Amino acid sequence: MADLFARLGDGFAQALTPQNLAFAFLGVLIGTLVGVLPGIGPVTAISVLIPLSFGLEPVTGLILMSGIYYGSMYGGSTTSILIRTPGEVASVVTTLDGYEMAKRGRAGPALATCAIGSFVAGTFSTLALMLVAPTVASVAFSFGAAEYFLLMVLALSMVSSLALGSPLKALVSTLLGLALSTVGIDLQTGVPRYAFGIPNLLDGVDFALVAIALFALPEAFANMAQRATGRKSAAVEKIRGSIWMTREDWRRSLGPYGRGSVLGFLIGVLPGIGPTLASFMSYAMERRLSKHPEEFGHGAIEGVAGPEAANNAGTGGAMVPLFTLGIPGSATTALLLHVFMMYGLQPGPQMFDTNPRLVWTIIASMYVGNVMLLVLNLPLVGVFASLLKTPAIPLYTGVTAFAVLGAYALNYNVFDLYLLFGFGLAGYAMQKYRFPIAPAVLALVLGGLMEQHFRRAVNIANGDLTTFVRRPISLTILLVIVLVSLLPLVLRLARARVAARAPVKR
């Protein structure tokens, strides 16, 4: 324990250097800005801004990118409340009561409870990450190739099972991502696959490029080509009166903060739609526990406080599998993994031993970032809200230009721009036909590792496929995979019940 604090102290010493502090601030500021801008979520922001971290030292670059991540999670709630347009899926629930509060002239307290709830939950989840991660990492030391392979299968099957919408389409999306991951020279044998003799394809398809193409371009195309120019989105609710919460608001928010934080962290650890699921579950739970459930959907502050806490605690939770196993559970954490690998770092159990300073500095900077977000958001919420008036056409034209810039800066290669163009159109088609994007991106980043682990495991067992069943840990993971695959069925029933009670309107 004392060791833990010594390491954390060291982390803080690093995180508080003027340079790192400045980049943490820059990260959360950019994150909040893009989180507020409609249609640009955390994934789009990080994928397009990856080039920003190129010239930086690993620690500083990772602090910047993580700052953008949780900053944008934070900013997403502002749009939910003021124009009933969630910045990302995880803040969909916030629209229910948040927008109602705003309509009743209580936008201030709604935004305040979001900010404070996010702060409480962010701090809690960072603390929990700090305590849980080393333990998980030490367990993970006993994992072999078979276990890693199955853990990745588990992550992907969870993403498919828990996806909103059709699990079959999520599965298709996952498989497309895996198929894409086989492009390029096979690392074990040196045989080129699906490269069609194009030298640029021998290294495979750049993951960040695909993420930019699939997330940023379809959204930009769709918004630029809208039928009616200057679509009047829902009116921006004015922030009237005090932005501070009353004593009553505090009293009603504290419970949801606590419950949301714990729930969010636990569910956030799960790959797939951790934070989203957490915010939905928190909403359902708060309504069940409430003494006045009839207020929910009509501006109950608990319905804002709980889900927002859960959603932000989820981001800390999502860092656990990334840091300890090197397995990202979402498109956003997959991008963070990509940034790690770009610096030649491989997150996983070893990283706590080989590079403890880096890990603890990032964790420390998460505390710092949380404080900054609170200081930044409470007084400046009005300024951020005014960003909502950014006209759509220049905004999305700018996003497109940024996407091209980001793709070019990855390898200084025009061929990448052609790929960007092609994948952008493919992503548009996928979204048009409602195939979720995130599973494909996650599968693309995990595909290569998965294949290597699978082949290593089979080779170690001399071609005996039963190795996956014989090892006790891998057998357990296998059983969990089977359970998870049955989950859509269970969830279908549960969703039908939730949907009947809380019709989410957009």
Next chain:
Amino acid sequence: MRGRRFTADGKAGLLLLSFSLVYLILALRIPASSFASADVGPKGFPLGIGLALATAATALVVRGQREPGADPLPAIAVDDEELPPADPLKFGVVVLLLLVYILTFTALGYVLATFLFIAGTTTFLDRRRLLRNLLFGLGFPLVVYAVFTRLLGITLPAGLLG
């Protein structure tokens, strides 16, 4: 509306099925490993993925042919992925402008190509705000060019202006 969505699923399934078949054929043509010791060669994974994709696509086709309304999944009303409906002409022109941008990216250089793309696209979509469009088109690449080349040390093509 519902009926149309289902046939769309069916069509998507057919497209995916043909993709998976091409993918599988190409997988079979991957040369075998020269390492005799490898138990799973370079073909193994692609074949597995291709087969799984073909199966899933077939399921999609089958489901796509079912009567509309038979889908037991009560769509929870969170269609985050849903895109606003697009005007085909605008969509086509925007995509074309992007293609032109990409093709002129190195030849014209970053600043000029980006200016043309941004000013062109915004003006095509909103003619009334010409001045704003031109200023934005000029400001964006200049700021980006300065920040990226001077501060971040990322070289961007200078092109004609270089």
